[in-house]
Amino acid sequence: MTPPVFELPVKASEAAALADIVFRALESRRLQEDVRNRLATRAGTLGLTSIRP
Amino acid sequence: MHASVYYLAADALGVRGDTVKPLLLRLALASAPASALYPKSLLIGRMRPDGGREVVVNAVEFSPGDAAALDTYAQKIDRTFLPRPQANAPALTVVSADPEREFGPAFKAFRALQRTLGANVASFAARPGLSARTMSSAMWAAIRAGWREAYSVEAEALALDQPDLLAAARLRAGSSRFRVALTGVAGAPEDAELRAWASEEFGRRFAVGPKVYQFDEEKCAALIERYGRALGALERLVDLLRNERVAQGLARSFDLEIAVPSGDAGTLLFCLHWLKSRGRAATHAAPSIGSAEEVAEAAAIARHCGVTLSFDAELLDTAPHAQQWTGGRWNCRLASGGEITAARLQAIGARLRL
Numbered sequence: 001m002t003p004p005v006f007e008l009p010v011k012a013s014e015a016a017a018l019a020d021i022v023f024r025a026l027e028s029r030r031l032q033e034d035v036r037n038r039l040a041t042r043a044g045t046l047g048l049t050s051i052r053p
Numbered sequence: 054m055h056a057s058v059y060y061l062a063a064d065a066l067g068v069r070g071d072t073v074k075p076l077l078l079r080l081a082l083a084s085a086p087a088s089a090l091y092p093k094s095l096l097i098g099r100m101r102p103d104g105g106r107e108v109v110v111n112a113v114e115f116s117p118g119d120a121a122a123l124d125t126y127a128q129k130i131d132r133t134f135l136p137r138p139q140a141n142a143p144a145l146t147v148v149s150a151d152p153e154r155e156f157g158p159a160f161k162a163f164r165a166l167q168r169t170l171g172a173n174v175a176s177f178a179a180r181p182g183l184s185a186r187t188m189s190s191a192m193w194a195a196i197r198a199g200w201r202e203a204y205s206v207e208a209e210a211l212a213l214d215q216p217d218l219l220a221a222a223r224l225r226a227g228s229s230r231f232r233v234a235l236t237g238v239a240g241a242p243e244d245a246e247l248r249a250w251a252s253e254e255f256g257r258r259f260a261v262g263p264k265v266y267q268f269d270e271e272k273c274a275a276l277i278e279r280y281g282r283a284l285g286a287l288e289r290l291v292d293l294l295r296n297e298r299v300a301q302g303l304a305r306s307f308d309l310e311i312a313v314p315s316g317d318a319g320t321l322l323f324c325l326h327w328l329k330s331r332g333r334a335a336t337h338a339a340p341s342i343g344s345a346e347e348v349a350e351a352a353a354i355a356r357h358c359g360v361t362l363s364f365d366a367e368l369l370d371t372a373p374h375a376q377q378w379t380g381g382r383w384n385c386r387l388a389s390g391g392e393i394t395a396a397r398l399q400a401i402g403a404r405l406r407l
Contacts, residue, residue: 009065009074012098015110019080020102022059031059036199051078052064 011050018043018051057082060130062115062197075197077115077122083107090125117153117190127192128302134195136188136206136229138308140336141361141382144176144205145402148388152183152190155393160198162398169399170406175204178232178386184209184225205229205308213238213286222290226297230308230337232363233290235324238283247285251277254330259322261357264350266319276323284327287311291333310337310363310384318350325358337384339363348372356380365389369404376405 021042025035043053058081065074079091083099083106094111101107113122127134145166149155156177163175179187191206208225211218214237225231242248255273259266268276295305311328313321321340328335338360340351348364348371355362356379363384369375375383385405387393 007067008097009067009076009095009112010063010078010097012100012110015078015080015097015112016100016102016108018061018078019100019108019110020105022061022080023057023082023106023108026059050066052066052073053061 009050014046014048014051017046018048018053021046057085058088060126065112074114075116075193077113077126079109079111079113081109081111083109085109090129091122115193117186117193120185120189123189123192123196126196131196131201133201134192135303136191136227137203138229138304138306138336139176139203139205139361139384140308141359142203143170143172143174143361143379143381143405144384145174145398145405146176146178146205146207146363146384146386147393147398148178148180148386149187149393150180150183151392152177152179152187153193156190156194157197158395159393159398160194160200162395162402163200163204164198165395165399166402170402173202173204174402174405175200175202176207176230176384177204178207178230178388179209179228180388181209184228188225188227207232207308207310210234210312211290212236213283213290218290219293222294223297226294226301227303228307230310231294232310232312232337232339233287234312234314235280235283235287236312236314238286239279240282241278242281242285244285248277248281251281251327255323255326259326261322262353264353266322268319268323272319276320280320280324280327284324284331287328288331288333308336309333310339311335312339314341316340316342316344316347316351318347318354321351321354322358325354325360329358335360337361337363342368343371345372349378352378352380355382366401369401373404 025039061078065076091113094113097110097112099109115122147159167173177191188206206228207230208228210232212234255268299305342348342351361382361384362379366385366387
């Protein structure tokens, strides 16, 4: 019998990439609308296949 | 939130990219304190992207049906996403039979209308039986749209004669607007003092613009007999809602809309003045108006009493210049006519701008 495979809803590597750009962008600034917009643009360039921010 | 914790609402597409599941991702530095806000969250991983700092990513299911997760987010993480009273601002109220699907596009339309109208008109109302779904869907759509400005949510209409009125009001206390129909309860107030107050209060003249309203003894008695007990019941309901909202950690203030089953301007004035004099002023009024004459009179009363006039979008066919006759205090309800799309909302918005 094949045991069921536990599948994460998103790829951990992609979640890590997202976290990375968030923490880099917010290292020394407050989270405001312009930063949110910039983050959305950056996230779009990551080529994510399992997460749509 | 803690400076090393951020939340991101996103769609999970599955590792094969073949499913769509709304999630809330919690991105935290490993050094951040643990959180008990979402005890059942799923750990996606502890990782060191590019060999840098260690991050921990968790995921929580975050669809319109995940009411508890949405409440936690709006109540404890970012309260700007809670609905707020509209007060005297104009509103275009979406009354949807399919809030999960229609509210996302609605926020896009509200964003566009904000640019063309120069006003935030975001507002939603629940159909009968859909209060909880409407509230969750509105918060969900606001969070996903990043809508941090005000928007209002109206609970499904309360009837003063419904047997579970107090329980229903408690359940819906988180809404920012309550619509109450002055129907189902008739008769003069049982309290003799209240009856005497009303007879005296409405025995005088009311000047509304160029028009004067004078309730003679017979008319005054008839209005007290028809609406007195209902208005008394509404006063008690308002007090209950205020207390319940405070108990639930919400702001005490909310919008109160009265649906008056009459197009008679004197009746509208009577009801609005009663509530204001008794310290429970309505912020919105929805009289049963249809003709251009009724619209003009009701609008004058609403302006005089400082309330927002609430009407169905179909009324714009009879009285197209709402911005003018309401003095900018309008709540246009889009309830019928099929699917609610961004294009429909923008078309109505364009008519309201005239």
